[in-house]
Amino acid sequence: MTVPRILVVGGGYVGMYAALRLQRRLRRAEARVTVVNYDSYMTYQPFLPEAAAGSIEPRHVVVPLRRMLSRCEILNGTILRVSLAEKTAEFRPHEGPERVLGFDYLVFSPGSISRVLPIPGLAERGIGFKTVEEAIHLRNHVLGKLDVAASSSDERLRRRALTFVFVGAGFAGVEALGELEDMVSDAVKYFHGLRRQDMRWFLIEATDRILPEVGPDMGRWTAEQFRRRGIDVRLHTRLLSAENGHIVLDDGEEFDAETLVWTAGVKPHPLVRYGDLPLDSRDRVLANEFLQIQGARFAFTAGDTAAIPDLTRPGEFCPPNAQHAVRQARRMADNILATIRSRPCKPYRHRNAGSVAALGLRKGVGQIYGRELRGIVAWLMHRTYHLSRMPTFNRKSRILADWTLALFFRREIVSLGALQRPREEFELAARTTTPHRPAREPVTH
Known part of the structure; x- marks a missing residue:
C-alpha cells in the first residue's frame, strides 16, 4: 500500500505551522509530509527590525526546519511549476538535476515578494526588508555609513552618507525606520565629529496616512512622534527616481542619499502564474472558506498568495498578515486530516484582534480590540x-x-560589512603574492 504524500510548497508561516501540526497529528503511515523551501529555515519577520537594530541576535529570529520538522522530508530548492490536473510539481534543487514530485494533497504557500515598481535606479540602489539577510545587510550598511562620515572631511560626502530614505509606511517600513533611527541615535555618541542632528531620515508614503492597520488616530500620533525625533514624514509623496543615489520626489525636492530602503508593499510569489492555479485579478490563488483551492478539494492554500473569504466581513478577504497566516495554517492542517479521513472540513473564521508596532526601544503604538x-x-x-x-x-x-x-549592556555598533564580501581579503592576498621562483637544480658532473 502506497502512503499518500502531502506536498508543502513554502516553509514560511503557513507551510511550517501546517507541516508541524500535520507531523503531530498524523497517525503512523497515514501520510508522509514533504516540505519544499528555498532556505532551510523559517524567518519570523516581525522580529527583523529588532534584529537589524541589534536588540536580537539575527540567528535567533530564524527557525531551522530540519530540527522543527524532524519527521518531515525537507527539500531545499525551487518549485518551478505546479499542476493540479496531474498532481505534480517540478522541483529544482540548488545543485543537481531537476525532478518531478508527485503528491496526493497539496499545501500551496510560497509567500510573497517585494512589489518593486519600475522607478529609475530603484533596482540598483534599493534595499528590501523581508529576509534576515536583508536585515543584516541593512544594519551593516547603516553603521558602515557612520564610519564613512566620521572618517571623511568632505561635507558633501558626509551629508550623502548620513541621509537615510525609507519608502513605504506600513508595518515593515515604520518599524525598520523606528528601530534603526533609535540604534543610530544611541551609536552616534561613539563616532567623533558626528551628532544626532547630522542625520537625515525620510519616510516617504504615497497615501494620506502611515500604519493604516492601527487606525487613523494612532497613525497620526506615530507621524507626530517621528517628526519630534527629527524624522521627515512625507505623505502623498512618491519616489520618482533614485539613479546614482540621487533621490527625486514628486513634491519637487531632490537630494543625494546612500541608503534607500524599499518597503512599499508585497505581491504574491511569481510561482502562482506557472501552472493551472485559479487566480484573481491580483494574482492571488482563489480559495473557499475551507482553505481549499477552487476546483481542487485535495489542494489547500493560505497566507500572502491566497484570496481567502473573510467570514467576519462578508464580501472581503482576509488580510495577508502573520495573525491570519498562523491560524489559517492550523485550520488547513486539520482540514487536510479531515479530508484524508473522509470527514467534513470546517470553515476558517477569525476576527482580527488588532495590531501593535514597535517604534524603537521602549516605544510603540497599537490598537487591540478597539483600544x-x-x-x-x-x-x-x-x-x-x-x-x-x-x-x-x-x-x-x-x-x-x-x-x-x-538591560545591562549597550547595543553593539560594529559594522561587519565584510560579511557581504567574505573572500575579498583572501583574493587581494592572492593577487599581491609574488610567484615563488623554484631554486636552480644542482648541476651534476
Missing part, C-alpha cells in the same frame, strides 16, 4: 505577543536572553 495603545505599554504588548508566537522554546529562550542582556 488604543501607545508608548511603553504598546512596546511591551508587541514584545509579549510576538515572543508567545515565536516557534520553539529554544528560540523563545534565546530571544528573552537577548532582551535581558540588553
Whole structure:
C-alpha cells in the first residue's frame, strides 16, 4: 500500500505551522509530509527590525526546519511549476538535476515578494526588508555609513552618507525606520565629529496616512512622534527616481542619499502564474472558506498568495498578515486530516484582534480590540505577543536572553560589512603574492 504524500510548497508561516501540526497529528503511515523551501529555515519577520537594530541576535529570529520538522522530508530548492490536473510539481534543487514530485494533497504557500515598481535606479540602489539577510545587510550598511562620515572631511560626502530614505509606511517600513533611527541615535555618541542632528531620515508614503492597520488616530500620533525625533514624514509623496543615489520626489525636492530602503508593499510569489492555479485579478490563488483551492478539494492554500473569504466581513478577504497566516495554517492542517479521513472540513473564521508596532526601544503604538495603545505599554504588548508566537522554546529562550542582556549592556555598533564580501581579503592576498621562483637544480658532473 502506497502512503499518500502531502506536498508543502513554502516553509514560511503557513507551510511550517501546517507541516508541524500535520507531523503531530498524523497517525503512523497515514501520510508522509514533504516540505519544499528555498532556505532551510523559517524567518519570523516581525522580529527583523529588532534584529537589524541589534536588540536580537539575527540567528535567533530564524527557525531551522530540519530540527522543527524532524519527521518531515525537507527539500531545499525551487518549485518551478505546479499542476493540479496531474498532481505534480517540478522541483529544482540548488545543485543537481531537476525532478518531478508527485503528491496526493497539496499545501500551496510560497509567500510573497517585494512589489518593486519600475522607478529609475530603484533596482540598483534599493534595499528590501523581508529576509534576515536583508536585515543584516541593512544594519551593516547603516553603521558602515557612520564610519564613512566620521572618517571623511568632505561635507558633501558626509551629508550623502548620513541621509537615510525609507519608502513605504506600513508595518515593515515604520518599524525598520523606528528601530534603526533609535540604534543610530544611541551609536552616534561613539563616532567623533558626528551628532544626532547630522542625520537625515525620510519616510516617504504615497497615501494620506502611515500604519493604516492601527487606525487613523494612532497613525497620526506615530507621524507626530517621528517628526519630534527629527524624522521627515512625507505623505502623498512618491519616489520618482533614485539613479546614482540621487533621490527625486514628486513634491519637487531632490537630494543625494546612500541608503534607500524599499518597503512599499508585497505581491504574491511569481510561482502562482506557472501552472493551472485559479487566480484573481491580483494574482492571488482563489480559495473557499475551507482553505481549499477552487476546483481542487485535495489542494489547500493560505497566507500572502491566497484570496481567502473573510467570514467576519462578508464580501472581503482576509488580510495577508502573520495573525491570519498562523491560524489559517492550523485550520488547513486539520482540514487536510479531515479530508484524508473522509470527514467534513470546517470553515476558517477569525476576527482580527488588532495590531501593535514597535517604534524603537521602549516605544510603540497599537490598537487591540478597539483600544488604543501607545508608548511603553504598546512596546511591551508587541514584545509579549510576538515572543508567545515565536516557534520553539529554544528560540523563545534565546530571544528573552537577548532582551535581558540588553538591560545591562549597550547595543553593539560594529559594522561587519565584510560579511557581504567574505573572500575579498583572501583574493587581494592572492593577487599581491609574488610567484615563488623554484631554486636552480644542482648541476651534476
